[in-house]
Amino acid sequence: MSSEITRIHTGAPENLQERFAHRAQFMQPSEIRALFAVASRPEIVSLAGGMPNLTALPMDMMQNVVSELIKTNGMEALQYGSGQGHPKLREQICDVMELEGIKAHPEDIIVTTGSQQALDLISRIFIDPGDVVLVEAPSYVGALGTFHQYEASVVHVELDDNGLIPDRLREAIAQTRLSGRKIKFLYLIPNYQNPTGVLLSAERRSEILEICREERIFVVEDNPYGLLGFDKPSPNAMRAEDSENVIYLGSFSKTICPGFRVGWALVPQSLKEKLVIASESSQLCPSNFAQLAISSYLADQPWRDQISSFCKLYKVRRDAMLTAMDKYFPKEATWTKPEGGFYVWATLPAEIDAKALMPKAIVAKVAYVPGTAFYADGFGSWSMRLSYCYPTPERITEGIKSLGGVIQKEMDRRSIGN
């Protein structure tokens, strides 16, 4: 009924721009926003999204978890909670992190509304306009957006098949400091990185930690995919080696489900109070219901087995994608071979602009994310992120076949043009 109200488009009040804060000019729609609307149409094979595949999550089990939670502890679950997060869940999070070698104290954990909120709070605490944040090249689009809103200057550091390259990091630090700018932290995703799927080697983890300690640069280790290694566990988390200089971000979005929006930050003691205060200012407290649902799930359900089920499901899809790429992608293209997580990163011959190619791909009923979305500096035109997490293996094969055809056709068109 209310939705029938006619909206009269009066446009923006005059000079609205000058009534905004300076940072508001950086709140612009991302180039992939429109894309996702198109990619979600059912006839399109979407290799664009990063949504976890919940077909492996038993719904009767989840139903039991939430139902029992209200029955046994409804008054607490439906009430306000602590700004830092529920003590019981914070203890359980320590157990989860132990799987990646982390020894932590629940007092140093702040529960957040997804790890995106943690990223936002870290940015809030550290970034003054113009400060530098070092990130992998390419890096997670959601992190770039947040850094951008805090008016950070993002400096990309090259990675290869073994992750961020330590020598490039040294160079980036030296060059940035030469230019007189302050570096606030290094942000990286060591495990099955978004968007490349690359795993940072154990040796490089230690080397990067040493560099950052020496240079007094905090490491923000974002680790949503660490437990999703397909054939072997990922190396220990960087936080396992350094509890004083690493800010660790975790999430249940990929190991359980994203619908509760429960993530966390594990921080050096010196940062905790500011983070809690920033979080309270931003949302008072995280949802008690969501936290206690995750807590009950961890306490009563076989969550390690469930993660194994997810790994099996994603591995089959990863295999389908790589097999199809071998078969259908032009030999001039290259791509990563992820050992876990959600993503393959493909690099096309340099004359092919992946963004310009999108409309043709959509016509061929397949969608991906153009590489430029993952760079703050316009780089990445001839790259694309291909997600295998969500569609069925058959659909993935179909989509890659179509996409390979579209790329080949474009290459043919270009070589005729030459």
Added chain:
Amino acid sequence: MSSEITRIHTGAPENLQERFAHRAQFMQPSEIRALFAVASRPEIVSLAGGMPNLTALPMDMMQNVVSELIKTNGMEALQYGSGQGHPKLREQICDVMELEGIKAHPEDIIVTTGSQQALDLISRIFIDPGDVVLVEAPSYVGALGTFHQYEASVVHVELDDNGLIPDRLREAIAQTRLSGRKIKFLYLIPNYQNPTGVLLSAERRSEILEICREERIFVVEDNPYGLLGFDKPSPNAMRAEDSENVIYLGSFSKTICPGFRVGWALVPQSLKEKLVIASESSQLCPSNFAQLAISSYLADQPWRDQISSFCKLYKVRRDAMLTAMDKYFPKEATWTKPEGGFYVWATLPAEIDAKALMPKAIVAKVAYVPGTAFYADGFGSWSMRLSYCYPTPERITEGIKSLGGVIQKEMDRRSIGN
């Protein structure tokens, strides 16, 4: 097990302060933080908190809501959702707001993690360091904290038993502009204000709207308590009269429960896109589960009757508090007579410092929030906020009796000292 890890207190890394952003210096623990830890001890009658009383919420009904949600729509409820919020819930929110005279379109609503997040996002969009935000004197402590973190300069505007005084608003605007500062918005709580319990009269609503339109100042109308009028409905929301200049904040925390953390902002069209982008940067999307739980509740349960039950419950407690204050408070004190909501605001004789009195009150087993918490400028020393929402009527009577005794004793001590 993890909790047994010993934390070695190494202290903050040297010069950490200079590694923070400028705004981090404003992230300081509020003076009421320590208080709440004390006030939550079971032997204390806490008149300090603003937690809604969930004894009137039927838990079997809530259990049914969440259980059915997973059963019928689990795959959506547990997945990522839209940054702006679920379309169905946004339609239902329009119906809820109609009860206060608001005609809105679901497209203009952004669902947030409690209305605190909406406050944070509004601040992010508007406030540059040094910008002025006008607020009632006194005002909601959580809003003051957020404005503070965005480095706003808060200017208080006097209120009386009929709410914010329009002439004082005119003066504050004129004086602020004379000093060369930019006013970004007026923040107010028209219904059963936190902390005073005061209701803004219908006439003043119109007058304030006119002033703000004329002066090109946005009105941020925070309305968590609007449906909690005890004997008659509150006047129409200010947003009902002005859809172009009012940013309206709503919440289900007091009408259903706070544990899902679902609030919303209804904004002029010209602000919507920026708000959605800011929200995505801060948390990607609000919890689908939480939104759909509220949505199912609104669709299938007698939510209007439930609000009536809450009103009855709070009215009995309000009555208990006012009756006890008449009986036990010294005649030199004055206090507001709320017609709805959670709070009474008491003013003591000027020589009594409510903050200094707290330890004596705690010894007498009663807690409240000292008035200074609700001012950005150190004002309010001889005031206190008394919440009647949570304890039983018997406990309220007991607590007020103790508190009246503590105040009387302090007055006696002072007059002897003179």
